[in-house]
Amino acid sequence: ETGVTQTPRHLVMGMTNKKSLKCEQHLGHNAMYWYKQSAKKPLELMFVYNFKEQTENNSVPSRFSPECPNSSHLFLHLHTLQPEDSALYLCASSPQRGVPIEQYFGPGTRLTVT
Amino acid sequence: RKEVEQDPGPFNVPEGATVAFNCTYSNSASQSFFWYRQDCRKEPKLLMSVYSSGNEDGRFTAQLNRASQYISLLIRDSKLSDSATYLCVVNAERQLTFGSGTQLTVLP
Numbered sequence: 001e002t003g004v005t006q007t008p009r010h011l012v013m014g015m016t017n018k019k020s021l022k023c024e025q026h027l028g029h030n031a032m033y034w035y036k037q038s039a040k041k042p043l044e045l046m047f048v049y050n051f052k053e054q055t056e057n058n059s060v061p062s063r064f065s066p067e068c069p070n071s072s073h074l075f076l077h078l079h080t081l082q083p084e085d086s087a088l089y090l091c092a093s094s095p096q097r098g099v100p101i102e103q104y105f106g107p108g109t110r111l112t113v114t
Numbered sequence: 115r116k117e118v119e120q121d122p123g124p125f126n127v128p129e130g131a132t133v134a135f136n137c138t139y140s141n142s143a144s145q146s147f148f149w150y151r152q153d154c155r156k157e158p159k160l161l162m163s164v165y166s167s168g169n170e171d172g173r174f175t176a177q178l179n180r181a182s183q184y185i186s187l188l189i190r191d192s193k194l195s196d197s198a199t200y201l202c203v204v205n206a207e208r209q210l211t212f213g214s215g216t217q218l219t220v221l222p
Contacts, residue, residue, distance in 0.1 A: 042116075042118070042215070045209060048209075090158075102150075102163070105157035105158050107157050110155075
């Protein structure tokens, strides 16, 4: 049903592991976003890509590394995470960055760091 | 001060009730406004945009007061399926800013 897919849906990793989250959108959009949602907190914007170029990095620690090989795919590479990084990571897309139109979200990856 | 502030609730209302949520935002340069709905352990989905003149979509009515920097959502004749968290979202400086959400439970 959703035009934005994310894999894996659930991930448990140790602090020394390296893993990657994948997002794919089938909507023909040009902007893609990574958000973090922790319990009882608002969504926090992490990264923005517009036409494959990173346009924002909201002071995200370097243990999170995004990659956008094309307008349809977005990755979030994770390494040496901390337990406080456990959260729901949501990918979203929109036709273009900056246009005041809604964003479409993927189902998210629920990450637990042990 | 939070950029987008909402009463977290929870709001527990009986089926058929009318319930209203409020939201305030701090950035006076905000340009567009939305209400999203997020079901438990699911992604946020757009419920409706909020226009200056106010707008209605079935049982849902959204209002915007730019002078007071205030947005509201009214749900009439609540259904069990309306149970969710409602997120107030503001677009300012080309970025969406989300409130923490207001939790609604509609009881049978």
